[in-house]
Amino acid sequence: MKNKLREIRKEQKIAVKELAQKTGVTPSMIYQVERDEKAPSLELAQKIARILEKSTDDIFNS
Numbered sequence: 001m002k003n004k005l006r007e008i009r010k011e012q013k014i015a016v017k018e019l020a021q022k023t024g025v026t027p028s029m030i031y032q033v034e035r036d037e038k039a040p041s042l043e044l045a046q047k048i049a050r051i052l053e054k055s056t057d058d059i060f061n062s
Helices: 005-011 014-022 025-035 043-052 056-060
Strands: none
Touching: 005 025, 005 043, 005 056, 014 025, 014 043, 025 043, 043 056
C-alpha cells in the first residue's frame, strides 16, 4: 500500500523543505517516507498529520 503523503502535501502546496522544517527532520527523510523507503516513527507520522490537518489513517493507511 502506498501512502498519500506526497499527494496531500502537493494538494496543500507545501514544499518538502517546509514540511521537513516544521516536523524537525531532513527533506531527505520526507522524500523517503513519501516513496515508502522508510516508515515514519509514530511521532513523525502524528506531526505530519497535524501539519496537514489530516488523520494519520488518511495519509498512511491508503
